[in-house]
Amino acid sequence: MDLTLSEEQRMIRDMARDFAEKELAPRAAERDEKEEFPSEALRKMGELGLLGLMVPEEYGGSFVDTVSYCLALEEIARGCAATSLIMAVHCTTGCYPLVRFGTEEQKRRYLPKLASGEWLGGFALTEPGAGSDAAAVATTAVREGDSYILNGVKTFITSGNQARLLNVFATVDRSKGAKGITAFLVDTTRPGFQVDSIEKKMGMRASHTAQIVFQDYRLPVEDRLGEEGEGFKIAMVTLDAGRIGIAAQAVGIARAAFEAARRYALERVQFGQPIAQFQAIQWMLADMATGIEAARLLAWSAALKKDRGERHTKEAAMAKLFATEMASEVCDKALQIYGGYGYSRDYPVERYLRDARVTRIYEGTSEIMRLVIANQLLREV
Structure with a gap:
């Protein structure tokens, strides 16, 4: 496997790094403190093409x-984890299902707005009773002529109060x-959609997480994504792709923490010398750097399998499991x-630790990742 980056890949990395360092990192702490959604930064990211990375040029x-x-995504996460979460959800769980499963008409109607950042996806x-047990979805979709009527509650929805288009999963027949489970493209400006509450969170505070309610929400049959009963498959395929992104996000957060700790260790003097001269600190830095490098390679390995059109469920789960556990340890x-x-909020490392913690929960907990990996391993025998 050739791990040499192409010129185009280096350009994309450098562009994202430059943007993150100039536009995101300087205000990351302030946005975290105020729980301020980064609307202006996202607008600029749309102009740079960062919100359309999963969308074909046509x-x-x-x-x-x-x-x-x-x-x-790693570079954006290094600058501001919360902004990287909004980007990751928009690109991999917002745009990707539509690219992969949408009709030509759906793609032409929605993707240009999503790619430009005009609309957020x-x-x-997730529901109050359907977290890790995703098949327990209770939100209903009842067919009435050429429409579906949605009723139910979704919880822990990233950008739920900001997104214009949501990929929503509801059941057309609970007995099945x-x-x-069926997937729908939901325009949040239509009647029947309501933001019930915004979560007060430990980390990722500039990324808003909402509980949303559907009350007799009517949408046309043309906004069903895929066929009836294909929603669970669509969700699982989407999460395979999303988990690769979360692994990259975790690497970015860990890099930010590692680089801050390395700088501090070289500057902080105790017992007459920089603490970086002490073996205890050196060993911590060595373990941190090794974990970051290993996690990055796991993410890239899963990414390469995805791009070759190969099944990557196991590799994506491995990357997410290792990278997110590593990020918490590094921070x-x-x-x-x-x-x-x-431990003081005057320094950034406490924020990195708070932000890293949730990566072990969303898009599949570490425990679910271990189940996914084990199931795939046993099928290979």
Whole structure:
């Protein structure tokens, strides 16, 4: 496997890095403190093509390979984890299902707006009673002539109060379980859609997470994504792609923490010398750097399999599991290197730790990732 980046991949990485360092990192702490949604930054990201990375050029996107997407997302996460979450959800769980499963008419109607950033996309699968057990979806979709009527509640929806287009999963027949789940393209400006509440979160505070309600929400049959009963498959395929992005995001957060800790270790003097001279600190930095590199390669490996059109469920789960667990460990070590100052909100490492923690939960918990990996391994025998 050739891991040499192409000129185009380096350009994408460098563009995202430059944007993150100039536009995101300087205000990341302030946005976190105020829980301020980064609307202006997202507008600029749309202009740069960062919100259309999963969208083919014929629909207004800047379509790139998945390794390039990982490179860009890692850099954005290094600058501001919350903004990278909005980007990841928009690209992989907002745009990708439409690219993969949408009709030509749906693609031409919605993708140009999503690719440009005019519209923000999202993914509404989780419910109060359907988290890891995604097949337990209780939101209903009842067919009435040429329309469907949606009723139900979705929770922990990233950008749920900001997105214009949501991929929503509802059941057309509860007795069929997963085979009754169907996907729909929901325009959030139509009657019957309501934002019930915004979560007050530990981390990723500039990314808004909403509980949303559908009350007799009517949409045309033309806005069904795929056929009836295909929703669960669409959700799982989408999450395979999304987990690669979350792995890259975790690498970016970990890099930010590692680089901050390394700088601090070289500057902080105790016992007459920089603490970087102490073996205890050196070993922590060595473990941190090794974990980051290994996680990045796992993400790239899954990305390459996806781009070759190969099944990548196991590889995506491995990448997400390892990278997100690694990110929490790296951020914790970074805070330890800072000592008491690391626990202060005057320094960034406590924010990195808070932001990293949720990556082990969304788009599949670490425990579910282990189940997915084990199931795939046993099928290979």
